[in-house]
Amino acid sequence: MLEWTGERIIPKLLKPTNGMLLEHIARYYFATPYIKGRVLDIACGTGYGCHMVAKERKREVEEIIGVDIDPETVYYANREYNHQKVTYMQKNAMDPDLPEQLGTFDTILSFETIEHVEDDQIFMDHLYRMLKPGGTLVLSSPFGRGRGKPTSEPFHVYQLTPEEFEELFVRFSNVEMYYQRGPTFEKKRDGVRYFIGVAVCTK
Numbered sequence: 001m002l003e004w005t006g007e008r009i010i011p012k013l014l015k016p017t018n019g020m021l022l023e024h025i026a027r028y029y030f031a032t033p034y035i036k037g038r039v040l041d042i043a044c045g046t047g048y049g050c051h052m053v054a055k056e057r058k059r060e061v062e063e064i065i066g067v068d069i070d071p072e073t074v075y076y077a078n079r080e081y082n083h084q085k086v087t088y089m090q091k092n093a094m095d096p097d098l099p100e101q102l103g104t105f106d107t108i109l110s111f112e113t114i115e116h117v118e119d120d121q122i123f124m125d126h127l128y129r130m131l132k133p134g135g136t137l138v139l140s141s142p143f144g145r146g147r148g149k150p151t152s153e154p155f156h157v158y159q160l161t162p163e164e165f166e167e168l169f170v171r172f173s174n175v176e177m178y179y180q181r182g183p184t185f186e187k188k189r190d191g192v193r194y195f196i197g198v199a200v201c202t203k
Helices: 019-034 048-056 071-080 098-102 120-130 162-167
Strands: 037-042 061-068 086-090 105-111 131-142 174-181 184-186 196-202
Touching (some): 019 131, 019 196, 037 048, 048 061, 098 120
Parallel strands (some): 037 061, 061 086
Antiparallel strands (some): 174 184
16 A cells, blocks of 8 residues: 555545545546547556546547556556556656657646646646647646745645746647636636636647
């Protein structure tokens, strides 16, 4: 069993009412209608999301590649969330050879990943290169003080401002921006402070 550090969601160690668990599961349910074809879940963690997607979209999905940097987490995902359409791999999202190693995808999911990388522009370039023309990227990020500024979260390099987050997607042909509040998602409303943004982008 993996050790709970607060870094990765381990559903089997958390109560069903745990807020963090509900938020993470909700992101996969939110993305479900967009998911089809060959799918990449980058920083898939323990694999519960890949397994959910494989079951929910079994007719629409050909293959799911779940990538995580931690070998113990990948081992756990293979053991606890095995599915015939899912392959888990240990990879580094910042590896310059990653696009060549993995190929291209119809759908890419990136939930709560970008705040962990040293260079968000390189990370976004990798995702863009791996996304097929007409493909869909669903990416979420917590908001914070901005690029290059410290954060109180021990595992985060920094947290983008809402404005910096929106600027990540300028080269996509279509972008829809949503905001997460607990397990719910909505378009921006005046007077509401949001802590997590979710972008749905078409290349």
